Amino acid sequence: MSDLWEGIRQALWLLVTLDADLVEITLRSLRVTLTALVIACAIALPIGAYLAVRRFRARRFTIAFLNALMGLPPVVVGLIVYVLLSRSGPFGVFGLIFTPTAMIIAQVIIIVPLIASIAHQALRELWSDYHDLLISLNTTQRQRMAALLWDGRRALLTAALAGFGRAIGEVGAIMIVGGNIDHHTRVLTTAIALETGKGDFAMALGLGFVLILMAIAVNLAIHIIGRTEQEGRW
Amino acid sequence: MSTLFPLTLTRATIRRKGKRLVGPIDLTLEGQGITIVIGPNGAGKTSLLRMMHGIARLSDGDITWGCDLDTARAAQSFVFQQPILLRRSVRDNIAYPLRLRGIPKADARAQADEAGTQVGLGAMLDRPATFLSGGERQKLAIARAMITQPALLFLDEPCASLDGRATREIEEILQRAAASGTRLIMSTHDMGQARRLADDVLFLLNGHIHEHAPNPHFFDQPQTAEAAAFLNGDIVE
Numbered sequence: 327m328s329d330l331w332e333g334i335r336q337a338l339w340l341l342v343t344l345d346a347d348l349v350e351i352t353l354r355s356l357r358v359t360l361t362a363l364v365i366a367c368a369i370a371l372p373i374g375a376y377l378a379v380r381r382f383r384a385r386r387f388t389i390a391f392l393n394a395l396m397g398l399p400p401v402v403v404g405l406i407v408y409v410l411l412s413r414s415g416p417f418g419v420f421g422l423i424f425t426p427t428a429m430i431i432a433q434v435i436i437i438v439p440l441i442a443s444i445a446h447q448a449l450r451e452l453w454s455d456y457h458d459l460l461i462s463l464n465t466t467q468r469q470r471m472a473a474l475l476w477d478g479r480r481a482l483l484t485a486a487l488a489g490f491g492r493a494i495g496e497v498g499a500i501m502i503v504g505g506n507i508d509h510h511t512r513v514l515t516t517a518i519a520l521e522t523g524k525g526d527f528a529m530a531l532g533l534g535f536v537l538i539l540m541a542i543a544v545n546l547a548i549h550i551i552g553r554t555e556q557e558g559r560w
Numbered sequence: 561m562s563t564l565f566p567l568t569l570t571r572a573t574i575r576r577k578g579k580r581l582v583g584p585i586d587l588t589l590e591g592q593g594i595t596i597v598i599g600p601n602g603a604g605k606t607s608l609l610r611m612m613h614g615i616a617r618l619s620d621g622d623i624t625w626g627c628d629l630d631t632a633r634a635a636q637s638f639v640f641q642q643p644i645l646l647r648r649s650v651r652d653n654i655a656y657p658l659r660l661r662g663i664p665k666a667d668a669r670a671q672a673d674e675a676g677t678q679v680g681l682g683a684m685l686d687r688p689a690t691f692l693s694g695g696e697r698q699k700l701a702i703a704r705a706m707i708t709q710p711a712l713l714f715l716d717e718p719c720a721s722l723d724g725r726a727t728r729e730i731e732e733i734l735q736r737a738a739a740s741g742t743r744l745i746m747s748t749h750d751m752g753q754a755r756r757l758a759d760d761v762l763f764l765l766n767g768h769i770h771e772h773a774p775n776p777h778f779f780d781q782p783q784t785a786e787a788a789a790f791l792n793g794d795i796v797e
């Protein structure tokens with residue numbers, strides 16, 4: 327119990343003094359995860375919309391596969407990305423291993439299925455509402471997807487936040503591909519793992535509280551920007 | 561505009577899951593006036609309209625227009641029994657078909673404002689569409705359907721579950737549209753409305769056209785016993 331109090335005290339101290347290392351690590355966490363989130367959304371949201379509007383032979387299989395990928399073990403993703411990016415791997419020439427870019431790639435792979443799957447669930451309902459009208463108006467596939475993505479943007483925010491939550495708290499994959507190098511690829515989660523390993527529980531807890539605070543702050547910020555719960559039901 | 565017609569249905573049939581919803585229908589419609597489709601529930605009114613419009617796939621038979629199918633599809637609109645509202649403002653709902661045709665946003669919105677005002681939604685253009693009442697929703701749907709200036713407008717019981725005043729307002733809108741040359745094909749349950757609006761009447765029973773006659777003639781001298789019974793308010797099955 328004393329570890330917990332000490333952790334809270336440490337967290338407050340780190341926050342109040344704006345500890346330089348902490349700020350650096352936190353900003354890197356944010357940068358890596360937000361970049362991964364933007365890229366993942368750009369890939370996953372159109373996939374969700376496509377699965378909602380398009381009937382094709384392998385559709386059911388694709389959706390089931392996507393849902394299964396939501397449970398993708400991050401460590402395995404990290405391992406595969408490591409093998410691909412390592413010096414001797416097929417993409418080794420780009421020199422991406424142990425860089426923030428490698429961490430972003432791993433996080434994108436982890437959260438794309440999650441965002442696409444949640445987006446598909448939300449847009450499927452909207453599509454069943456819109457179906458007759460959009461067919462009647464002779465819309466093209468692209469126009470249908472655009473209408474769903476735009477009118478379903480509030481629901482898609484939830485999908486994006488779920489993706490953010492999974493990416494920001496992820497440690498297994500980015501530890502492998504990033505290497506937890508100080509001042510280079512160390513982020514909050516890998517720092518927590520390191521401090522815990524060193525036995526410095528107070529520091530680890532302090533970083534943990536900062537991580538939680540940041541996750542809450544980002545969620546609130548996105549809600550305020552998206553103005554959910556303010557106007558109308560959508 | 562006049563090239564759209566004649567609309568010809570040849571043994572057109574829709575079956576779903578082994579059940580025949582409508583047909584086989586043989587029918588030719590010319591390009592003038594208001595056709596009212598009546599008949600008991602389940603007679604196939606909605607299926608007939610959807611089939612003509614091309615949003616329900618034909619199981620059998622053929623539908624041809626006076627022009628090619630793409631031109632025909634672009635020249636018609638459909639108003640559903642339950643208005644389908646986009647999760648947008650009233651203005652953007654009405655402007656949507658124009659936006660689909662690549663008309664710039666400002667221009668489309670200006671036209672939508674005018675169309676909305678014409679159907680009496682002028683004060684609500686900025687509101688989310690889902691805030692509208694039942695009658696207002698249907699007016700929105702009609703304004704949206706009319707904004708592309710279609711040669712042919714389908715309406716599937718547009719006044720079902722609306723009160724007298726809303727019904728009258730919608731009938732006025734429809735009569736104005738018909739007077740300006742839009743061909744209307746509309747189903748209804750309201751015999752008074754059918755009498756007021758129809759140029760000709762299609763009486764559907766069990767998925768078949770039981771009788772097709774011009775307006776006063778059909779109501780005054782129905783040719784079949786079932787039509788007579790239906791007009792009397794008897795239950796026809």
